[in-house]
Amino acid sequence: MSFSDYTVGAPVVDKAAPDGPIETRWERRKFGVKLVNPANKRKVKIIVVGTGLAGGAAAATLGEAGYHVTSFCYQDSPRRAHSIAAQGGINAAKNYRNDGDSVYRLFYDTVKGGDFRARESNVHRLAEISRQIIDQCVAQGVPFAREYGGLLDTRSFGGVQVSRTFYARGQTGQQLLLGAYQALERQIHAGTVNMYERHEMLELIMVEGRARGIVARDMVTGEISTHLADAVVLATGGYGNVFYLSTNAKGCNVTANWRAHRKGALFANPCFTQIHPTCIPVSGDHQSKLTLMSESLRNDGRVWVPKRLGDDRAPSQIPEDERDYFLERKYPSFGNLVPRDIASRAAKEVCDEKRGVGPTGLGVYLDFADAIARLGRPAVEAKYGNLFEMYERITGENPYETPMRIFPAVHYTMGGLWVDYDLQSTIPGMFVAGEANFSDHGANRLGASALMQGLSDGYFVLPVTIGDYLASTTLPEVAPDAPEVLEAVGAVNERIDTLLSINGTRTVDSFHRELGHIMWDYCGMERTEEGLRKALELIPELRREFWNNVKVPGTGAELNQSLEKAGRVADFLELGELMCLDALHRAESCGGHFRAESQTEDGEAARDDENFAYAGAWEYTGRGEAPILHKEELNFEYVHPTQRSYK
Amino acid sequence: MKLNLRVWRQNDQVDKGRMVDYTVDDASEDMSFLELIDVLNEKLILAGQDPIAFDHDCREGICGSCSMVIDGQPHGPQKATTVCQLHMRQFNDGDTINVEPWRAGAFPVVKDLVVDRSAFDKIIQAGGYVSVNTGSAPEAHSTPVPKAAADRSFAAANCIGCGACVAACPNGSASLFLGAKLTHLGEMPQGQPERYERVVTMVDTHDAAGFGGCTNTGACATACPKEIPLDVISQLNKDYLAATVGGKRRKG
Structure with missing residues (x-):
């Protein structure tokens, strides 16, 4: 039986979600959770893997609550987690602008923006908590942008018509992460959190069906250590690096999540990936990553290509009436601010028509000439100065004088480990927060919502819900030499030894790059049955070659960056296959998942609610073995599914 | 572009360390400095040598991981630019470039260009x-x-x-x-x-x-x-x- 002969198993049900009026569900869940007695909290051990917005916020908050927390990150400091790179902002339903915003509108926009593939209860909770997040961050001293009266400034973002995005220049993620990082360091100082930097989680330890710890590798000495706890939180980010080129940091990986998936955690909607429309185009084979230009630029920049095919004049030589401002033309009511999936696909379309710009023809202009004329250069500089400088450093072109060239790139993954309303995975005692879970964004995430979700999960949801599990579960002590622990350590050592012993003829990066090409070509912005079937043949072949022909130099007992990469790419080679299968089975188009076979007459995504109004959660059955699909049916009681229209 | 690199190699904290010469023949001016090291590392691996260890992550100038002293200047010659954002168009064909780790008592070298901060x-x-x-x-x-x-x-x-x-x-x-x-x-x-x-x-x-x-x-x-x-x-x-x-x- 081949991998694509998957079977459908029993539905997966979110038992933690309360019913009743949506406005009070979170309130009632908070009241319903069992509480851990303050005196008992310090006896409870919680492992948090990852120190981005979700993990950093969770570790700090759990530490403040009095739990005994152990935190891990692969970077040399928790401050470097990739949340730091988020540029544009964070949404919150404060309605400071008096422009008609509300919790309900943020909820509505997010469900609609996610193309009706997210759980209503989760999204409503996210919208409620959004307001507390801003209060919390301001209290921490996060230097948000302010107006002359001293109050917080906001701006608008793609997919919505209100101005609810709070920001700190083009470095909002940095400032929010530093807030969480500082809260975390405060707890480290207080002794409630033990921090392990330069440590990578390589295995989950399960005892009697529950998550009870992890196996980690010290990336400096190579030492393999075990860490036991009463609960494990994975806040390990997304898996966009399966595409090799993405806006993720080089170290971002799926290993922690994939190890948990192999041990029984369902992986939901893996094919839901976000392709961000405004990135700097690829310049050559040596390229190691793609750089995002914040979506906020679309507030003032106008996207265009020449009307005429093969028009290779410099942009300044192309007169106004020979330019096609295609987003404004196709989507007059949202214009340049359509959601990311729609903007990306529109850019791909004009490039497919051979109207793309730049040396590769894979690019469109993002032009600020009008904004500079209207607002003056100093105003544009104040808003976007750092982004313009970054663009110039990378491309050698000055965007104040010549339009930026942009092209879509992989940016975020909406899919992730399946969790219930309490953020608990299908492995009892293992919780998943932030981008690592699948919960809130459906098939497409709106701009400035990732930071909101990471902090909501980390500061406000998980610290409450995890208590319910801990208070209602009897957890016997696990001996450090319990068979389950030794087995997990053995598996890690064996895998490292195997990777080091192959000694083939190809580098890890060469495999990663090839996998990335397969994923981008067949599971990227547009997917077809034929292409996905092809990818499902190519990936296992590549994986076989990897395990026979990869060359990893050095030993396991030292700082060995090739070995780190090898383990991650090995897991990407399994994940990629699952993503393609998920994309193949979902024969509809929705959000970031565009199946060429399922489109409307005018080329927009055609959803199929009759057959696909569910989250697809996959169960692992063995490497290359056909997985089992468990469906979580999605019910829309409040926001009724309509064909998303931004025209 | 052809570039001669002199890179600090040090196996671990106790090793004395030394500058080692390398040549990259096929650099492009659109590469970032870290991509140049990537290219060199690929060659070293295939030649059975230990690749150069260096800290890096976001490669967009915000995580603060990268840390190389290039020709005596932390992060190299371009003002207000981290090494990951430094592009080879800042250099000339045939240049010899010295690459070292941060040097400070409070930042001991871990390996090659990686330090403990x-x-x-x-x-x-x-x-x-x-x-x-x-x-x-x-x-x-x-x-x-x-x-x-x-x-x-x-x-x-x-x-x-x-x-x-x-x-x-x-x-x-x-x-x-x-x-x-x-x-x-x-x-x-x-x-x-x-x-x-x-x-x-x-x-x-x-x-x-x-x-x-x-x-x-x-x-x-x-x-x-x-x-x-x-x-x-x-x-x-x-x-x-x-x-x-x-x-x-x-x-x-």
Whole structure:
């Protein structure tokens, strides 16, 4: 039986979600959770893997609550987690602008923006908590942008018509992460959190069906250590690096999540990936990553290509009436601010028509000439100065004088480990927060919502819900030499030894790059049955070659960056296959998942609610073995599914 | 482009270390400096040699991981630019380029170009925060912040904690890093209650970690990829003086 002969198993049900009026569900869940007695909290051990917005916020908050927390990150400091790179902002339903915003509108926009593939209860909770997040961050001293009266400034973002995005220049993620990082360091100082930097989680330890710890590798000495706890939180980010080129940091990986998936955690909607429309185009084979230009630029920049095919004049030589401002033309009511999936696909379309710009023809202009004329250069500089400088450093072109060239790139993954309303995975005692879970964004995430979700999960949801599990579960002590622990350590050592012993003829990066090409070509912005079937043949072949022909130099007992990469790419080679299968089975188009076979007459995504109004959660059955699909049916009681229209 | 690289190689903390010569024949001017090292590393691996270890992550100038001294300058020759954003068009065909790790007593070399910067986290632990627990915050608009203060605070909070300031300083001082955090928090009303306690505990921790004293050479601000202004050190000194000699630090 081949991998694509998957079977459908029993539905997966979110038992933690309360019913009743949506406005009070979170309130009632908070009241319903069992509480851990303050005196008992310090006896409870919680492992948090990852120190981005979700993990950093969770570790700090759990530490403040009095739990005994152990935190891990692969970077040399928790401050470097990739949340730091988020540029544009964070949404919150404060309605400071008096422009008609509300919790309900943020909820509505997010469900609609996610193309009706997210759980209503989760999204409503996210919208409620959004307001507390801003209060919390301001209290921490996060230097948000302010107006002359001293109050917080906001701006608008793609997919919505209100101005609810709070920001700190083009470095909002940095400032929010530093807030969480500082809260975390405060707890480290207080002794409630033990921090392990330069440590990578390589295995989950399960005892009697529950998550009870992890196996980690010290990336400096190579030492393999075990860490036991009463609960494990994975806040390990997304898996966009399966595409090799993405806006993720080089170290971002799926290993922690994939190890948990192999041990029984369902992986939901893996094919839901976000392709961000405004990135700097690829310049050559040596390229190691793609750089995002914040979506906020679309507030003032106008996207265009020449009307005429093969028009290779410099942009300044192309007169106004020979330019096609295609987003404004196709989507007059949202214009340049359509959601990311729609903007990306529109850019791909004009490039497919051979109207793309730049040396590769894979690019469109993002032009600020009008904004500079209207607002003056100093105003544009104040808003976007750092982004313009970054663009110039990378491309050698000055965007104040010549339009930026942009092209879509992989940016975020909406899919992730399946969790219930309490953020608990299908492995009892293992919780998943932030981008690592699948919960809130459906098939497409709106701009400035990732930071909101990471902090909501980390500061406000998980610290409450995890208590319910801990208070209602009897957890016997696990001996450090319990068979389950030794087995997990053995598996890690064996895998490292195997990777080091192959000694083939190809580098890890060469495999990663090839996998990335397969994923981008067949599971990227547009997917077809034929292409996905092809990818499902190519990936296992590549994986076989990897395990026979990869060359990893050095030993396991030292700082060995090739070995780190090898383990991650090995897991990407399994994940990629699952993503393609998920994309193949979902024969509809929705959000970031565009199946060429399922489109409307005018080329927009055609959803199929009759057959696909569910989250697809996959169960692992063995490497290359056909997985089992468990469906979580999605019910829309409040926001009724309509064909998303931004025209 | 053809480039000659002289790179610091050091197996571990105890190894003495040495400069080793390499040549890359097929560099392109659109490559970033780290991509140049990637290309070289691929060749070293296939030739059965140990690739060069270096810290890097976001490759967009914000995580603060990358840390190379290029021809004697932390982060290389381009102003306000981290190594990951430094592109080869800043160099000429045939150039010989020296690549070394941060050099400072408080940043021991781990391997090749990788150093241990955990002393920075210890400085933050000593008070680089506002002591506010999750959930206890008042409504955000209850505390207006003058725009000028918010802007100055942001300019200081922009620090990415890379350590270039320490690497550039003849004394190995982290005063710019320290001043940046103190200014970020000290400019905001939220940072006031702990302001004078914070400056003393952070400075003490800085000194205990083995960083040197500041002699106002300004090399730090010149090397800083985020252009943290030198006046954050004046702020640090002013607050320290007020806290100690001025008696503003209140215990307990």
